[in-house]
Amino acid sequence: MNQATATPTDSDQPIPNVDLSTKLGRLALPNPIMVASGTFGYAREMQEVVDVSKLGGVLPKTITAEPRVGNAPWRTVETTGGLLNAIGLDNDGVDAFCEHHLPYLVTLNTPIVVSVAGRTEDDFVSLAQLVGQLGVAAVELNLSCPNVSGGIDFGTNASSCHDVVAAARKACPVPILAKLTPNVTRIAEIAKAAQEGGADAVCLINTVLAMAVDWKKRKPILGNGMGGLSGPAIKPIALRCVHQVASAVDIPIIGIGGIANIDDVMQFLVTGASAVQIGTANYYDPTLSTRLVDQLPAALAEINASSVSDVIRTLQV
Amino acid sequence: MSDPNTADCDSNLHASYYADGMQQVETELVENEQIAQSTYRLRVAAPTIAARAVPGQFVMIRLAGVNAPLIGRALAIYDIVNNDQGDPTWVDLVYLQKGAFTTPCSQSPVGTPVSLWGPLGNGFDPRPCDRLIMAVGGIGQTPMLLLGREANGAQAFGRPNGWAKDVELIYGARNEGLLAGVDDFRQAGFDVQLCTDDGSAGQQALVPAILEQRLQEIGDTASVRVVTCGPEIMMEKVAECCQKHHVDCQVSMETPMACGIGICFSCVAKVKQADGNWDYKRTCVEGPIFDAGKIDWS
Numbered sequence: 001m002n003q004a005t006a007t008p009t010d011s012d013q014p015i016p017n018v019d020l021s022t023k024l025g026r027l028a029l030p031n032p033i034m035v036a037s038g039t040f041g042y043a044r045e046m047q048e049v050v051d052v053s054k055l056g057g058v059l060p061k062t063i064t065a066e067p068r069v070g071n072a073p074w075r076t077v078e079t080t081g082g083l084l085n086a087i088g089l090d091n092d093g094v095d096a097f098c099e100h101h102l103p104y105l106v107t108l109n110t111p112i113v114v115s116v117a118g119r120t121e122d123d124f125v126s127l128a129q130l131v132g133q134l135g136v137a138a139v140e141l142n143l144s145c146p147n148v149s150g151g152i153d154f155g156t157n158a159s160s161c162h163d164v165v166a167a168a169r170k171a172c173p174v175p176i177l178a179k180l181t182p183n184v185t186r187i188a189e190i191a192k193a194a195q196e197g198g199a200d201a202v203c204l205i206n207t208v209l210a211m212a213v214d215w216k217k218r219k220p221i222l223g224n225g226m227g228g229l230s231g232p233a234i235k236p237i238a239l240r241c242v243h244q245v246a247s248a249v250d251i252p253i254i255g256i257g258g259i260a261n262i263d264d265v266m267q268f269l270v271t272g273a274s275a276v277q278i279g280t281a282n283y284y285d286p287t288l289s290t291r292l293v294d295q296l297p298a299a300l301a302e303i304n305a306s307s308v309s310d311v312i313r314t315l316q317v
Numbered sequence: 318m319s320d321p322n323t324a325d326c327d328s329n330l331h332a333s334y335y336a337d338g339m340q341q342v343e344t345e346l347v348e349n350e351q352i353a354q355s356t357y358r359l360r361v362a363a364p365t366i367a368a369r370a371v372p373g374q375f376v377m378i379r380l381a382g383v384n385a386p387l388i389g390r391a392l393a394i395y396d397i398v399n400n401d402q403g404d405p406t407w408v409d410l411v412y413l414q415k416g417a418f419t420t421p422c423s424q425s426p427v428g429t430p431v432s433l434w435g436p437l438g439n440g441f442d443p444r445p446c447d448r449l450i451m452a453v454g455g456i457g458q459t460p461m462l463l464l465g466r467e468a469n470g471a472q473a474f475g476r477p478n479g480w481a482k483d484v485e486l487i488y489g490a491r492n493e494g495l496l497a498g499v500d501d502f503r504q505a506g507f508d509v510q511l512c513t514d515d516g517s518a519g520q521q522a523l524v525p526a527i528l529e530q531r532l533q534e535i536g537d538t539a540s541v542r543v544v545t546c547g548p549e550i551m552m553e554k555v556a557e558c559c560q561k562h563h564v565d566c567q568v569s570m571e572t573p574m575a576c577g578i579g580i581c582f583s584c585v586a587k588v589k590q591a592d593g594n595w596d597y598k599r600t601c602v603e604g605p606i607f608d609a610g611k612i613d614w615s
Contacts, residue, residue, distance in 0.1 A: 038581075038582075039580060039581065040580055041578075041579050041580035041582075045336060045578055045579040045580050045602065046336075046578070046580065048336070048337050048338070048339065049336060049339055049341070049578065061582070069596065069597055070582065070585065070597055073572060073573070073583075073585060074573055074583075075573075075582065075583045075584075075585065076388075076573065076575045076581065076583040078386060078387055078388045078417065078575075080384075080385050081384040081385055081387060082387065083387060083388055083575060085575075085581070085583065087581070087582045087583065090582045090585070090597060231384075231387055232384050232387070260384075280387075282576070282580060283388060283389070283575045283576035283580065283581050284379060284387055284388050284389050284432075284575075284576070285341075285432070286339070286341055286434055286576070286578060287341045
């Protein structure tokens with residue numbers, strides 16, 4: 001809304017009459033354009049940057065039971081077409097989140113999906129149980145942060161993935177989404193385990209484990225050594241993962257990974273995603289997410305679709 | 318600018334919100350010229366940013382429509398230029414050509430599309446004083462032109478101006494060729510004192526040493542304020558010098574940013590808390606300007 005002289009939106013053209021709503025199991029969204037956890041702060045930071053109420057859903061930064069100070073700098077490094085990060089789940093902890101951020105978030109008139117992470121199954125379950133009772137639309141289990149020890153095991157081992165999802169589902173009254181890592185041999189197997197555990201949807205992908213090196217100092221650039229790669233560089237990997245998972249599970253998929261324009265959004269929907277999350281692009285094009293909502297009707301009309309659901313999983317292979 | 322109840326960097330909580338006046342503008346370079354060795358000044362038409370900025374704030378800028386470099390770069394607002402009607406219209410940025418953005422940018426002709434968003438960050442406090450000393454090194458002079466002009470009353474930014482009787486710039490660089498914009502500072506009416514590592518201009522000395530000398534000369538430093546921007550080691554020494562002389566000092570921190578608006582948590586610096594511990598604070602929203610005593614330099 002503060003886009004002074006920016007790329008034209010479609011607002012001055014007749015808006016095709018299309019149904020943008022999308023359904024992910026028990027979770028219904030007004031449109032498929034969400035913003036990814038860790039790329040939108042706690043939404044307050046963005047409140048005058050975009051009209052948050054236009055979004056299909058907002059995921060605040062992942063919360064953990066205890067406050068975490070995060071990793072030492074450097075925390076991000078740019079790479080060709082991408083961004084490597086090792087933030088380390090810097091967050092104020094669930095108590096501060098519930099006291100200071102959640103009361104604001106639930107007034108935003110957009111579905112709030114709270115991303116949670118823990119070291120143990122019990123951590124995930126108690127967080128999901130707690131925030132699930134506080135008026136949020138869904139809980140996303142971050143089973144895939146590459147920058148902290150512990151959490152990633154749930155995303156790389158099918159049986160632990162199944163168990164943590166099943167336990168969280170049992171404890172949490174709202175839909176459970178499982179966010180998966182691409183850093184596995186067969187992501188479809190992990191997605192199947194999440195489905196069997198009762199996940200309402202799977203979100204993929206989290207960042208790709210990667211590294212940057214300063215050869216003159218003979219040291220990794222990131223303070224944490226390794227980190228997670230995001231941005232346009234990983235979009236083909238994400239599309240491949242969505243395709244493989246769509247071929248293996250029936251539950252809905254939320255596509256994430258390098259989405260930077262409306263063509264990217266449409267590619268994910270056609271390939272198998274019922275919604276998408278905009279991530280790194282929020283950093284370098286802060287008003288992108290709501291512009292995509294504006295651009296979606298015309299893109300759907302271009303292939304004679306009258307609704308988002310008309311195009312989901314329509315890839316012909 | 319922000320809710321004082323939630324945005325205090327003394328709080329163990331992250332500031333809730335800051336980028337309140339931010340505008341994203343798709344525009345193009347209207348000027349882009351070399352002003353010193355490896356140093357360039359670009360100009361863009363960005364009235365919505367120009368009208369909102371205060372000294373010490375920055376913008377994020379990137380070459381539009383390219384995926385490499387992908388991420389915006391944080392550059393201090395060097396100057397704001399009015400149109401014939403007196404409305405703030407153009408934003409000038411001064412940058413050192415050294416990396417993946419600044420190198421192609423320095424070679425970009427007028428008309429090159431750029432995307433920028435700002436103004437960002439908190440800006441310097443306009444705390445009244447008799448003498449404002451701006452101690453800068455390297456490319457750290459860039460936020461000081463507007464600050465000095467506000468302090469001496471030459472320019473206003475929607476808040477009090479003319480809050481310092483005298484404005485002084487201590488500006489150090491490796492050599493004379495790298496000193497950029499010195500005429501701008503002189504024309505603004507500041508007392509300019511230069512120093513270089515090799516003695517090619519001004520004294521052959523480091524900025525903190527010149528500052529020490531000045532504070533000793535001034536003697537009664539009760540109504541002196543120092544602001545500093547430049548290499549971290551220089552700012553640390555400037556802060557030490559100010560602490561020794563009981564002089565109020567604000568620093569402009571430069572930490573690697575990815576978004577500039579508080580959503581990525583990349584640009585953290587160690588900031589001392591009321592309980593004696595430190596916490597990582599985002600310099601883009603909780604800074605980049607901090608009271609020097611708050612920074613944990615370790």
